[in-house]
Amino acid sequence: MTIRHILVLELFALLLSAGTICTAQSPIAKVNVRSQQRDVVGEVLSIDTTKVKIQVGDKRLELLASEVFELGAIQERADHPWIVLTHGEVIVVNKVTLGTEDVIGDSLTWKKFRCPLEMVQAVLYHPPHDLQARDELLQTVRSASANNIQGGGDGIVLHDGTKLMGKLTLLGDRRLELTVTGLKTPVTVAVSAVSAVFFARKVAGSEPRNEVQQFGFNNGSYGGAKSVISDGEKLVWQTVSGLTLETLPPFLSSEIASFNPWSAVSYYRPVGKRFLFLHDVKPTQYRYLPIFKSVSDKQITRGYGLGQNAVGGALRVEGKLYLAGIGMVSVSRLTFDIPAGYTRFRSDVGIDSRAAEQGSVSVHVLLQGQQGSEWQSAFDSPVVRGGDDLRSIDIPLGDARRLSLVVDMADRADILDYANWVNARFVK
16 A cells, blocks of 8 residues: 555545544435325435435335425534525535635535625624524624615624624725724724624525425535536535535545435425425414513513524524424414415424523414304423424314414423424425
8 A cells, every 4th residue: 555545544534533524324304105204214315306215224215205395404513614695505615715706615525616796695704603692693694684784784793703784895815894884994804803704685586485495415504406416426506596516526536436426415305385384474463471570661572483483593403403483482372374275284393402401381283263263272282391302293274264373381481481383384
């Protein structure tokens, strides 16, 4: 064995031990088969618009895409930089270079790429490991895009957490210039002093989220896809924002013959023609009942999250990230009209990871027939605590016209009662 071969093997072992190279994993596929859910452990062999093939032990399982609701789990990673695109896709890279016209991503998963700045919502050089800090930073990014304030929606976050808002200009010598309202002189900052950069971008399109297929990859990248196809030993991901990414071939050329490019996929959710997420349905009523009186005359109000947890962050249960659902607190009730043609309600329920092992609730689903008729209980849970696994709900809607989700407190008052209705949806 030559010295070169020895060095290559040592480098490979070092990268593997550091978790830098994402090896093939066996995702858990949550599959809807004849309206029933079951978990299937196996390796993804291929995914297309009509079929999903999974290797389960020595057997090959072939499913229609219409049978699959969700496969695997998103691998949320905070140990490498993120490039967040305008439609929310997160591209995880090992190195990111911010230029005056584009962003360059360098990765051991993705072939080196250039992304035009107009597609970039934010660059997170150091995504916070703390969930609350990460959610707050992403909320700032979303707020800048939602408001799209001309000349005032860009911003930077320094290493100490300081946020500066203004009009951002990228200079060619690794510096940023921020024109802040009220200051005569622009603020110049070195890129090395910045933890995150975000831009006021107007995101086009507001299609329901069940009409966009979602993919997640082993290095932590995830988001909407116009398509993901296999091309030889690589996958090609065409993001909804317009950026096209390609995975790299195996590190060792001897592995190419037996390499499965789909092993880079950790999560998949196809387009859902048979279901409608409740976070894409406008609620008809919301009630919050505080259990403690305010020390002032101002009434206490706490909100809910559509596609977010109750405090505006990402939906997570037991450390796993979910892209769809509703966040609520105790004691509260959220009501929806049931669209015509939908016959079942399905959801998983758990306490958000932000509560850690705290929080205790019971959840209930109520159904109403004609307007003004009595509400009927369709589901009542036992106590759900922080740290518990998700509990599944699957109930027929019958001739009901309205549905209410209720979160009640249990034996720990209402402290950190952040209940997540994960993947809450109406099903045809």
